[in-house]
Amino acid sequence: MTTRHALLPTSLGDLTAVVDEASGGGGAVLVGLYFPGHWTLPDGADHGPQVELGDEPLLAALADELREYLAGERTDFDVAYELRGGTHHRQVWALLERIPYGQTVTYGDLARETGGAAQAVGRAVGANPISIVVPCHRVIGADGSITGYAGGLDRKRTLLALEEPSAGERDALF
Known part of the structure; x- marks a missing residue:
């Protein structure tokens, strides 16, 4: 299984960030970012094993970008992501x-x-x-x-x- 996740501490609570391999190849992409108590998790959501931020460059970059955004220092995000759905x-x-x-x-x-x-x-x-x-x-x-x-x-x-x-x-x- 390639799906994995980490908890990202933020001022909004610990967010669950989920990464997987891109559908067309090309490395890891963000496929989920969920709040504590998130209302709408995907059916059969399996976030895979928990990893440390330092072990996953994409998650470390996301944590930095979220910190900057929540501090008012960033207006958009650069991390690679993939929206999966109908x-x-x-x-x-x-x-x-x-x-x-x-x-x-x-x-x-x-x-x-x-x-x-x-x-x-x-x-x-x-x-x-x-x-x-x-x-x-x-x-x-x-x-x-x-x-x-x-x-x-x-x-x-x-x-x-x-x-x-x-x-x-x-x-x-x-």
């Missing part, structure tokens, strides 16, 4: 990847872009396996409310506050 989920996750730091979109915005229902988009957003790096926390309710987050609403509020744009910075993305 076609609709991957379509929604690709839209999440396009949401810039400090901006938000609504579930309705994503639904219009995919041609699907907001509820189906919500399920796909909630199933995002790579929290923070693939910024599902940037999706909000139609009325601007902070809604659903697999890591909990307090963590979502914290992440949004960290990225809070100056007034009038929210542009239409889709």
Whole structure:
């Protein structure tokens, strides 16, 4: 088995980072980043054996990048990752990847872009396996409310506050 994981201590709690070999070869990629008590773990989630950060360069790099991000010193991530899921989920996750730091979109915005229902988009957003790096926390309710987050609403509020744009910075993305 090539899947392995490590616990990454952060100000948001110990995150479980899961790595595996890339589907097309080419080395290790991040395939999961989960909060303590994460709502939506993949079916049959097997994170493999636990490894030390120093034994896995990708995980050590992720830990550094997360530390920088949470300190307000980084706005995006460079670690290699791979989103694994069904076609609709991957379509929604690709839209999440396009949401810039400090901006938000609504579930309705994503639904219009995919041609699907907001509820189906919500399920796909909630199933995002790579929290923070693939910024599902940037999706909000139609009325601007902070809604659903697999890591909990307090963590979502914290992440949004960290990225809070100056007034009038929210542009239409889709």
